[in-house]
Amino acid sequence: MTVAKPQSKDLTHLLSDESKSRQNSPLKSAFKYFNQPGMTFLGGGLPLSDYFPFDKITADIPTPSFDNGIGAQITEETKSVVEVFKRVDLNDPAAKNVPLARSLQYGYTEGQPEIIDFIRTHTDLIHKVPYADWDVVASVGNTESWDSTLRTFCTRGDSILVEEYSFSSALETAHALGVNTIPVTMDEFGLIPSALEELLKNWIGKTPRLLYTICTGQNPTGSSLSAERRKQIYEIACKYDFIIIEDEPYYFLQMETYTKDKSSREGNKVHDHQEFIDALVPSFLSLDVEGRVVRLDSFSKVLAPGLRFGWIVGQARLLERYVRLHEVSIQCPSGFTQSLTNALLQKWGQSGYLDWLIGLRAEYTKKRDVAIDTVDEHFPKDVCSYNPPVAGMFFTITIDASKHPKFDEFGQDPIKVETAIYEEGIKEGALMIPGSWFKSEGQSSPPQKNLPHNPAGKTHIFFRGTYAAVPLDQLIVGLTKFSRAVKTQFQIDH
Amino acid sequence: MTVAKPQSKDLTHLLSDESKSRQNSPLKSAFKYFNQPGMTFLGGGLPLSDYFPFDKITADIPTPSFDNGIGAQITEETKSVVEVFKRVDLNDPAAKNVPLARSLQYGYTEGQPEIIDFIRTHTDLIHKVPYADWDVVASVGNTESWDSTLRTFCTRGDSILVEEYSFSSALETAHALGVNTIPVTMDEFGLIPSALEELLKNWIGKTPRLLYTICTGQNPTGSSLSAERRKQIYEIACKYDFIIIEDEPYYFLQMETYTKDKSSREGNKVHDHQEFIDALVPSFLSLDVEGRVVRLDSFSKVLAPGLRFGWIVGQARLLERYVRLHEVSIQCPSGFTQSLTNALLQKWGQSGYLDWLIGLRAEYTKKRDVAIDTVDEHFPKDVCSYNPPVAGMFFTITIDASKHPKFDEFGQDPIKVETAIYEEGIKEGALMIPGSWFKSEGQSSPPQKNLPHNPAGKTHIFFRGTYAAVPLDQLIVGLTKFSRAVKTQFQIDH
Numbered sequence: 001m002t003v004a005k006p007q008s009k010d011l012t013h014l015l016s017d018e019s020k021s022r023q024n025s026p027l028k029s030a031f032k033y034f035n036q037p038g039m040t041f042l043g044g045g046l047p048l049s050d051y052f053p054f055d056k057i058t059a060d061i062p063t064p065s066f067d068n069g070i071g072a073q074i075t076e077e078t079k080s081v082v083e084v085f086k087r088v089d090l091n092d093p094a095a096k097n098v099p100l101a102r103s104l105q106y107g108y109t110e111g112q113p114e115i116i117d118f119i120r121t122h123t124d125l126i127h128k129v130p131y132a133d134w135d136v137v138a139s140v141g142n143t144e145s146w147d148s149t150l151r152t153f154c155t156r157g158d159s160i161l162v163e164e165y166s167f168s169s170a171l172e173t174a175h176a177l178g179v180n181t182i183p184v185t186m187d188e189f190g191l192i193p194s195a196l197e198e199l200l201k202n203w204i205g206k207t208p209r210l211l212y213t214i215c216t217g218q219n220p221t222g223s224s225l226s227a228e229r230r231k232q233i234y235e236i237a238c239k240y241d242f243i244i245i246e247d248e249p250y251y252f253l254q255m256e257t258y259t260k261d262k263s264s265r266e267g268n269k270v271h272d273h274q275e276f277i278d279a280l281v282p283s284f285l286s287l288d289v290e291g292r293v294v295r296l297d298s299f300s301k302v303l304a305p306g307l308r309f310g311w312i313v314g315q316a317r318l319l320e321r322y323v324r325l326h327e328v329s330i331q332c333p334s335g336f337t338q339s340l341t342n343a344l345l346q347k348w349g350q351s352g353y354l355d356w357l358i359g360l361r362a363e364y365t366k367k368r369d370v371a372i373d374t375v376d377e378h379f380p381k382d383v384c385s386y387n388p389p390v391a392g393m394f395f396t397i398t399i400d401a402s403k404h405p406k407f408d409e410f411g412q413d414p415i416k417v418e419t420a421i422y423e424e425g426i427k428e429g430a431l432m433i434p435g436s437w438f439k440s441e442g443q444s445s446p447p448q449k450n451l452p453h454n455p456a457g458k459t460h461i462f463f464r465g466t467y468a469a470v471p472l473d474q475l476i477v478g479l480t481k482f483s484r485a486v487k488t489q490f491q492i493d494h
Numbered sequence: 495m496t497v498a499k500p501q502s503k504d505l506t507h508l509l510s511d512e513s514k515s516r517q518n519s520p521l522k523s524a525f526k527y528f529n530q531p532g533m534t535f536l537g538g539g540l541p542l543s544d545y546f547p548f549d550k551i552t553a554d555i556p557t558p559s560f561d562n563g564i565g566a567q568i569t570e571e572t573k574s575v576v577e578v579f580k581r582v583d584l585n586d587p588a589a590k591n592v593p594l595a596r597s598l599q600y601g602y603t604e605g606q607p608e609i610i611d612f613i614r615t616h617t618d619l620i621h622k623v624p625y626a627d628w629d630v631v632a633s634v635g636n637t638e639s640w641d642s643t644l645r646t647f648c649t650r651g652d653s654i655l656v657e658e659y660s661f662s663s664a665l666e667t668a669h670a671l672g673v674n675t676i677p678v679t680m681d682e683f684g685l686i687p688s689a690l691e692e693l694l695k696n697w698i699g700k701t702p703r704l705l706y707t708i709c710t711g712q713n714p715t716g717s718s719l720s721a722e723r724r725k726q727i728y729e730i731a732c733k734y735d736f737i738i739i740e741d742e743p744y745y746f747l748q749m750e751t752y753t754k755d756k757s758s759r760e761g762n763k764v765h766d767h768q769e770f771i772d773a774l775v776p777s778f779l780s781l782d783v784e785g786r787v788v789r790l791d792s793f794s795k796v797l798a799p800g801l802r803f804g805w806i807v808g809q810a811r812l813l814e815r816y817v818r819l820h821e822v823s824i825q826c827p828s829g830f831t832q833s834l835t836n837a838l839l840q841k842w843g844q845s846g847y848l849d850w851l852i853g854l855r856a857e858y859t860k861k862r863d864v865a866i867d868t869v870d871e872h873f874p875k876d877v878c879s880y881n882p883p884v885a886g887m888f889f890t891i892t893i894d895a896s897k898h899p900k901f902d903e904f905g906q907d908p909i910k911v912e913t914a915i916y917e918e919g920i921k922e923g924a925l926m927i928p929g930s931w932f933k934s935e936g937q938s939s940p941p942q943k944n945l946p947h948n949p950a951g952k953t954h955i956f957f958r959g960t961y962a963a964v965p966l967d968q969l970i971v972g973l974t975k976f977s978r979a980v981k982t983q984f985q986i987d988h
Binding site (some may be wrong): 017018019021022023025026027036038039040042043044045046047048049050051052053054055056057058059060062070071074079096103104105106130140141143144148154167168169170172173175176177178218219300301303304305306307308309325327328329330331332333334335336337340344356360361363393394426429430431432433437464465466467468469470471474475477478479481482 | 497511512513515517519520521524527532533534535536537538539541542543544545546547548549550551552553554555557564565568573594596597599611634635637638641650662663664666667669670671672713793794797798799800801802803819821822823824825826827828829830831832834838850854857885888920923924925926927931957958960961962963964965968969971972973975976987
């Protein structure tokens with residue numbers, strides 16, 4: 001027996017002044033006549049598609065199941081060619097293509113139906129959204145989705161909850177809009193639910209409307225929230241009536257758990273689509289019975305950042321406000337992006353796309369393994385520690401600053417140790433980012449009585465590295481150089 | 495002797511609170527080491543381009559000089575094929591292509607250098623910008639450029655100057671941001687400089703920072719500002735220290751002056767590139783010695799709206815603030831758009847692009863002529879008048895509502911006449927947009943002593959039509975139907 005899914009709660013009381021005041025264009029009432037039979041529509045300033053100087057576009061793409069790895073050079077054997085015509089391809093009317101006459105025209109702020117349908121099916125396959133009236137709208141990537149989210153829910157002077165260490169650009173986006181970011185304490189496994197609850201219990205005045213979290217492969221800490229913590233945080237969200245913004249560009253960069261035993265690594269791989277899906281940590285979206293999660297998703301880390309194609313998943317009532325905002329800002333993602341990405345996805349199908357994601361998992365697992373093997377081998381264990389990430393592009397090396405020979409000379413300021421190591425790294429020819437650069441700090445005093453105690457202590461600093469951007473040999477070279485910088489600073493022989 | 499161009503004035507005092515408070519990301523200081531020789535950069539979360547599943551893309555485009563018209567179906571004879579590879583094409587390293595490994599990666603918020611260079615050269619060719627430190631940055635179209643402009647210069651509660659009738663979405667964008675739009679009186683030739691001066695002379699308190707104008711082929715009125723008016727308005731801008739935002743999507747939809755004499759039309763065409771350039775109305779940008787014009791430009795009406803590629807021209811100091819905003823919102827236009835549009839432009843060259851624009855001028859002149867011929871033939875002259883547009887997609891039909899048989903019954907309310915005609919049009923199967931839908935009205939009382947008298951009078955209404963969106967035969971059918979609706983309403987035989 002299938003149980004009908006519940007409807008979402010009405011959360012429109014959480015909308016911002018800007019979003020609440022946004023009116024529909026009066027022209028919309030005319031556009032319902034646009035395609036009415038017998039109607040000559042002289043209302044809209046659309047150029048004729050006859051004048052679009054692109055008649056056909058094509059792309060060379062790899063063919064599933066990507067047996068030589070997703071990074072392998074495409075060969076004549078593995079190549080597929082997708083074609084998109086200006087008008088519907090009469091030779092292949094079932095191709096589910098987005099013809100250029102449509103994608104290069106105005107319209108479809110929500111995204112072209114074919115690609116949005118594909119994403120909807122994929123989303124339900126992965127997240128099994130537990131309420132009925134959820135939907136998907138297109139964006140031009142998570143950076144824009146986050147900016148639009150702030151505009152949709154926050155008014156100048158509001159405060160939002162963020163992770164204690166977070167993506168500095170995301171914090172800066174909020175600050176420029178006059179939105180305070182109040183840090184919630186983390187440990188190596190991410191946000192601490194009890195710290196969140198403690199913060200809200202002691203909150204004075206209107207509690208925040210948003211929690212912003214990069215919950216899988218967190219930037220910068222590399223941590224990932226467990227299913228258990230997500231459940232607890234979701235309950236807190238329901239209790240204190242806020243919306244969880246899960247910014248999840250790295251969700252499909254989940255990996256096998258790190259093991260030092262190289263011989264066992266091969267055996268840990270997922271074998272099929274179902275095993276792959278089951279191995280993914282449950283998203284906040286998958287727990288969302290009330291419709292209070294807004295998920296920001298993107299092809300940037302999965303296909304390519306320059307597509308500038310992301311999507312927002314959430315309850316339809318709230319998404320409608322994003323669409324009104326997009327109508328007067330981005331309008332929609334590029335037509336070329338929509339036509340070509342859709343052509344690739346339709347060619348691959350849901351199954352081929354899962355093959356790609358499994359390939360991505362294998363690549364990132366390999367990169368992470370090389371990074372952590374190198375860290376383990378070269379960094380001095382008496383001052384350095386690490387926690388192998390299970391997702392994302394980032395790993396961190398934690399360093400006990402109090403063991404630095406000049407700690408007293410530095411006035412016991414760990415940040416001075418951090419700076420010294422950063423600069424020593426640059427001298428050695430290896431750059432990792434100081435953790436303090438990601439520290440979330442509210443712009444004005446946070447309106448709560450007491451910040452919970454930070455259990456990480458104050459003498460520890462960390463550096464963020466990535467295994468994403470460099471080939472494996474360079475990764476080893478770079479980490480070895482950085483380890484030398486650490487040893488030099490701590491006067492350890494190398 | 496070449497005289498060195500002057501530098502722009504520093505106008506950063508006109509920036510908004512949001513824009514002034516926007517900080518650079520601390521990560522930027524690390525990125526200067528990104529390509530330093532000998533440096534292993536483990537700082538940035540960039541995916542390897544090996545994982546981008548697009549190896550090569552191509553487009554079929556028409557070849558200049560488009561002798562059969564820009565709307566002609568491409569044939570084997572007129573077709574060019576442009577190709578963009580993931581890596582630089584070693585067979586054609588001079589192609590000035592934007593390889594996919596770059597366009598599909600993060601970076602280049604200002605736009606890819608090759609396409610921005612092309613646009614810079616084109617801009618100087620057309621506008622001969624009279625100061626030195628102007629520049630160009632990419633956007634995702636004028637809708638977004640306008641939204642970003644409001645965020646860059648306006649703070650909630652500010653007022654800006656707009657045309658008395660304006661693009662309703664642009665007004666709505668301002669209103670949702672809490673920005674009042676104060677209408678400036680227009681006549682059939684656009685904004686009236688003396689009305690603008692009068693308004694500002696009587697302004698109480700801080701004068702507005704922006705004038706927003708669609709000065710060529712204005713939406714909705716179809717009017718275009720003369721060179722003389724532009725000069726006067728520019729002087730007022732210098733005097734009252736505001737920035738002119740010229741939103742110019744229709745700039746290259748300028749046409750020959752309308753003449754009823756069909757036999758003379760062919761002879762009025764421009765014959766070469768120089769004649770074409772000389773025939774264009776001078777932009778505000780071309781008059782801008784102080785750097786107080788921000789020009790919003792776009793390929794939407796020239797190539798295709800779905801490219802989602804626009805650009806902003808202005809002084810570098812102000813553009814830098816747009817780039818910081820774009821870094822935390824849109825990032826940059828789609829890589830596919832940049833690679834393919836750049837490939838088309840490089841293939842055509844500046845000369846081929848001018849050929850295209852000349853072709854566009856011919857097409858729109860033809861469409862405008864058919865529209866105005868039909869209006870002239872079918873609309874009752876004792877109640878209707880028109881002013882043939884010289885640019886853009888729109889024309890208007892002005893109607894004397896006081897001659898409507900039910901004018902008294904309607905309580906002498908011209909809007910009721912407008913509604914009656916609109917609805918009669920829909921019954922006849924032709925839709926034009928009521929002019930009152932575009933009326934600019936401030937959200938709160940405008941802060942000036944007296945609004946200048948509106949010389950258009952209160953008994954005239956107008957309807958906006960477009961000749962852009964429909965083929966010529968449909969245009970004739972639609973206008974004939976609408977003229978019947980007017981005649982029916984005014985009880986004139988047909």
